[in-house]
Every structure is written in C-alpha cells, then in structure tokens.
Amino acid sequence: MTKRLVIPPPQRNKYDPERFADCQKAIEDHLLELLGAASDAGWRNSEIIAAIIAVAEKTQLAQDKFVGPSVDLYLRKFMKKRD
Secondary structure: OOOOOOOOOOOOOOOOOHHHHHHHHHHHHHHHHHHHHHHHHOOOOHHHHHHHHHHHHHHHHHHOOOHHHHHHHHHHHHHHHHE
C-alpha cells in the first residue's frame, strides 16, 4: 500500500501574493523526500532534478486545453524549433 501524502491546505485566498510561497513550503518536504528516495535508488541529483522539472512541465502542458493529450508531440515540435 502506498503512503498517502499529507499536505496542508491553503490558508490564504487565491489572490494573495504570498499563497505561491505557502504552496512551495507545503510541498517542499515531500519533494526532498522524493529526491532522497531517488538518490538512494542510485539516480544522480542532476538527473532527478531534470526529471522532476520535465514531469512538471509535461503535467502543466497536459492541463492546457489547447495541448491536452498531445504533450509529447507538442514538445517535440517545440524542441525542433529551438534547434
């Protein structure tokens, strides 16, 4: 059985400029736990951070109504344009 993460809920309204910092603090311990577990498994920190960023970007793109399920295709096209 997978351990369920417990993250504190927001204490500020969605327009408060400090809310983003609060969210970062709320997830920081779990992110460090993930980093430690991946490191213990043998991954290098640079690989772990790059993978976390890539997964976060893909997740963000997947939530975009104009991108949706074609995230990989979208990323491939975007990366080709940068080359």
